[in-house]
Amino acid sequence: MSQPVQKPILIVNGPNLNMLGTREPSVYGRDTLDDIRKLALAKAKSLGLGVDFRQSNSEGELVGWVQDARTTAAGIIVNAGAYTHTSIALLDALQAAELPVIEVHLSNIFRREDFRHHSYVSLAATGVICGLGAKGYELALEGMAAILETKSRGRA
Numbered sequence: 761m762s763q764p765v766q767k768p769i770l771i772v773n774g775p776n777l778n779m780l781g782t783r784e785p786s787v788y789g790r791d792t793l794d795d796i797r798k799l800a801l802a803k804a805k806s807l808g809l810g811v812d813f814r815q816s817n818s819e820g821e822l823v824g825w826v827q828d829a830r831t832t833a834a835g836i837i838v839n840a841g842a843y844t845h846t847s848i849a850l851l852d853a854l855q856a857a858e859l860p861v862i863e864v865h866l867s868n869i870f871r872r873e874d875f876r877h878h879s880y881v882s883l884a885a886t887g888v889i890c891g892l893g894a895k896g897y898e899l900a901l902e903g904m905a906a907i908l909e910t911k912s913r914g915r916a
């Protein structure tokens with residue numbers, strides 16, 4: 761029997777991540793968000809996964825995309841930017857999605873200000889990757905592929 765077509769992974773990026781590559785390279789690296797999108801697409805292709813890569817500065821838009829993902833995506837990789845530390849709305853949406861969630865941060869949030877040490881997103885995440893720059897997105901895709909593989913074997 762032929763395999764069912766896998767839904768894509770939603771990679772969702774929060775506020776100010778569209779500014780990557782313009783300032784603060786010592787914290788966030790030199791890659792632009794478009795560079796990261798290309799890296800993620802190439803890694804996903806090598807893993808046999810599709811990707812829907814998005815960014816918004818609006819909390820409501822991010823919540824809407826996560827709500828939609830419940831039916832349109834196989835998993836969610838999320839760098840919620842500063843909403844990581846503030847947004848119960850995004851946490852609620854991620855929990856309601858009932859999908860595997862991997863949280864990514866470019867910087868090591870635990871080496872930074874105290875207010876960045878707490879993440880609401882982590883309460884919905886299977887795993888968290890931080891401090892590895894753009895590479896974190898590739899590692900998150902590898903982790904997601906492993907989670908989905910385990911899930912599909914459970915169903916076989």
Ligand code: CA2
Binds near residue numbers: 775866
């Ligand atoms: O390390 C990360 O990926 C963060 O999610 C990035 C957020 C920050 O609020 C989180 O605590 C950690 C900020 C992204 C802002 O990115 C900029 C990049 C260049 C210039 C200005 C902002």
